[in-house]
Amino acid sequence: MREKIQIALVGNPNSGKSSLFNALTGMNQKVGNFPGVTVDKKSGSTVISETMTATIIDLPGTYSLYPRREDEWVAYRVLMQQDKEVDPQMVVLIADASNLKRNLLFASQIIDLKIPVVIGLTMMDLAKQKGIKIDVAELERELGVPIIPINPRKNKGIPQLKKAIEQTALHLYKLPVRDFINNEALAPNAVKEVKEVVADLSDYKAIHYLINHESFALHNKLQEKIESIEEINKFNHTKTQAEEILQRYQRISVILKQSVSEPSPLQKTMLTEKLDDVLLHRRWGYLILIAVLFLLFQCVFWLAEYPMTAIEWTFAELSGFFNRILPEAWWSDLFINGLIAGIGGIVVFIPQIMILFGLITILEDTGYMARISFLTDKLMRKVGLNGKSVMPMISGFACAVPAIMSARNIENKKERLLTIFVTPLMSCSARLPVYTILIGLVIPKQMLWGFIGVQGLVMMGLYLLGLVMALITAYVAKWFIKIKEKSFFILELPTYRAPRWKNVVVTMVSKAKIFVVDAGKVIIVISLILWALSSYGPKERMAAVHTKYEQLAQQNPDQKDLLEREKGTDLLENSYAGILGKSIEPAISPLGYDWKIGIALITSFAAREVFVGTMATLYSVEGGADADETTLTEKLNAATRSDGSKVYTLATGLSLMIFYVFAMQCMSTLAIVKRETRSWKWPLLQLIYMTGLAYVMSLLAFQLFK
Known part of the structure; x- marks a missing residue:
């Protein structure tokens, strides 16, 4: 029988810890929550040898044993043996060989806790590229x-x-006899007295009992004794911590001189500093940032235009082909107008999503994304946030769900809540298909000064509109959240480097796959349900429509094609979907929307990108066989109201785009906000204020431009 041990896997963020966890545990992984907190607990099993297996607990990344964020407290409590569920017999610590000085601070602290530890040295290839040699x-x-x-x-x-x-x-490696630094000398009497009241403490662990005992699960008498020791010895938390860190870095510097040789960092530092002088300039830095964002959204249109046109044409031809070879039956109608139309509504936006994420990955890889956080910190503080709020908000351009989860890195509770509260206003990738199709419909394909696309400018404007409203909302909301807590913004600016093109391609493919699989499942299911709701209705009403057009066809045999189109429209209006859309039309008509747009608003609450699939299905069902070979853009462009006026005018298009900028139409986001805040208060507030904001702003836009 194999012996089973429990191992805590720890390390600095981005040190390769997750890669090792995946390599060791493979598919034998479980994800849960640490008790009482919203931080994920990843665990997995692995075979160490013929006589030993291990459960690996992947603890959140942390820089030192002085926690600030919620996830750092989780790792800290485990290492201090204050977690009832996780009690590892040893630690595997991951250290980044290309940044040893910072990583060894955490390593030295764990060594002084007197826990058995093995250090895994990652990024050796990167260290070699930098000319770093490690003995x-x-x-x-x-x-x-x-x-x-x-x-x-x-x-x-x-x-x-x-x-x-x-x-x-098996204890073949013995724990170091001497501490990494002289911890006892930091507070001699206090350390000695704590060790007398708490058994089996190292000197360094005793210091942490003095600093953080209030956060430990200790009985009242013990808490009082430690508090008394602090007071009698006038123990100063801040001074002790500062002295400890200083001594550790002094010893680490000596060790690195003996065991590590590095090339002169002068040339690289000078290049980085020269670039930062320009990119972080108090005036030019912001202009460059706006230019970078402008170029990003222009590229989304320029580069994606031809593949998107090709995909649209392919699906139109495919629909026409199947319509010609398949017999007239309910199942062929479902296949062509439900399934193919739904898939077409997904696949056509893959080029834009891949390009957007590819460009964002390049910004991250080059080191510029960290500079965006640094640049915007001053602005963020004025509205109640800080520079760390920028990363979740920028991540919100991809998807609000992981963006909201990444707000855990914000130490200040008020700033974290405000970041969660406004992040859904950032235009996520689910809105991109909606923006694209509406911009293509109502914004002319013109160039300003021969090189600036108007459509790209409008796209950038929509993203900036969400960002500006997020800042305004944060400024207003900060007065209502009564939490007073100091916050600090400390950010390590990486050196500039060339993007890893393999990483860019992998990200593009994975994001496209996520969109197709995750969003695609929702779109296809809703498209099929919508096809049924659009194709069937109350028997009496549908029968009346059929009878009416049979009579008209007999009376006007030369107008057969026109009558077929009108019949399709009438059948759609009297279907279950049509009845639903007509029932909400009075509420949305002031915004410039007809009942078909109303149906799309309802279905896209599940996921915003469903808007496109809904429109594809509705117009396919309405148009019948004649519409199968036209693209969705052509169908929407030809759409008219009962009075013959166009549905998609500039006013309606702008109103609808603004509605999707502001509306909280994502059930997944509401669910994750509830999970992160552990209350229904915040998601309900988001739903109310964002829906109200969307309605009012869309109303203003339509009334101004109609």
């Missing part, structure tokens, strides 16, 4: 713990790491 044996001697170079993505070093884990678990 692993010397580093191992200085730290007193096993150090194994690994590359989890290529599965290199994993057998050696498992061997070191087994030997450490």
Whole structure:
């Protein structure tokens, strides 16, 4: 029978910890929540050797044992043995070889807790590219713990790491006798007295009991004793922490001089500083940022135009082909006007989504995205946020769900709530299909000064409109959230580097796959349900329409094609979908919408991008066989009201785009806000204020431009 151990996997953010977790556990993973918090708990099992298996607990990334964020507190409590569910026998710490000085701070703290530890050294290839040479044996001697170079993505070093884990678990590696620094000297009397009242504490762990005992699950008498020790010895938390960090970095610098050789950083530093002088300039920096965003949205249109046109034409031809070869039956109608129209509504937007995410990945990889956070911190603070709010908000351009979850990195509770509250106003990728089709309908394809596309400018304007309204909303909301807490903005600016093109391509493909699979499932299901609602209605009403047009056909045999089109419209109006749309038309007609747009507003509450699939299905069902070979854009462009006027005018198009900028039409976002805030108060407030804002702003837009 194999011995089973529990291992905590820890490390700085972006050090390769998740890659190692995936390499060790493969498919044997589970995701839950740590008790009482919204931080994910990832665990998995792995075989260490013939006689040993392990449960790996992947703890949230953290820079040191002084937690600030909620996820850092989770890792801290586990390492301080204050978590009842997770009590690891040893720690595997991941350290980034290309940034050893910062990573060794956390490593030295864990070593001083006197927990058995194995260090996995990642990013060795990146360190080599930077000209950094590491004497692993010397580093191992200085730290007193096993150090194994690994590359989890290529599965290199994993057998050696498992061997070191087994030997450490069997106590073949002894814990370092001496502390990394003289922890006792930081507060001699206080440390000694705490160790007398709490058994089996290292000197360093005793310091953490003095600093954070209020957050530990200790009985009242013990809490009072430690509090008394603090007061008697006049223990200063801030001073002790500062002295400790200073001493650790001094010792780390000595170790790195002995075990690591680096090239002169002067040339790279000078290049980075020269670029930052321009890109972070108080005036030019903002102009460059606007130019970068402008270019990004222009490219979304320029580069995607031809593949999108080709996809639209392909699906129109496909619908026409199947209409010619399939017999007239309900199932062929379902296949052509339900399934093919629905799939076409998904696939046509893949080029734009891939291009948008590819460009965003390039900004991240080059190091410019971090500069955007730095640039906008001053503006963010004026509205109640801080620079760290920028990353969730920029992530909101992709999807609000992971963006809201990433707000956990914001230490200040008020700023975190405000960030969650306004992030759904950022135009996510689900809105992109809606914007694209409406801009193509109502905005002329013109160029200003020969190189600036008007359509790209409007697209950028919609994204900026959401951003501006998010800032205004945050400014107003900050007066109603009564939480007073100081906040700090500390950001490590990476060096500029060329983008990893493989990473860009992988991201583009994965995002397209997510859109097709996740959004596609919803769109297809709703398209099929909508086809049924659009094709069937109350028997009496549908029969009356058929009878009416049979009589008209007999009276006017030369107008057969016209009557067929009118019959399709009448049948759609009297279907269940038509009845639903007509019932809400009085409420939405002031915004310039007809009953078909009303149906799309209802169905797109499940997911905004369903708007396009809904329109594709409605106009396919209405148009009948004659409409199968026309594209959706052509169908919408030809749509008219009962009085013969066009449906999609400039006023209606702008009103509808503005509605989708502001409306909270995403059930997944509401669910994740409830989970992150642990209350229905915030998602309900979002639903109310965003829907009200969408209605009022759309009303103003239509009345101004009609």
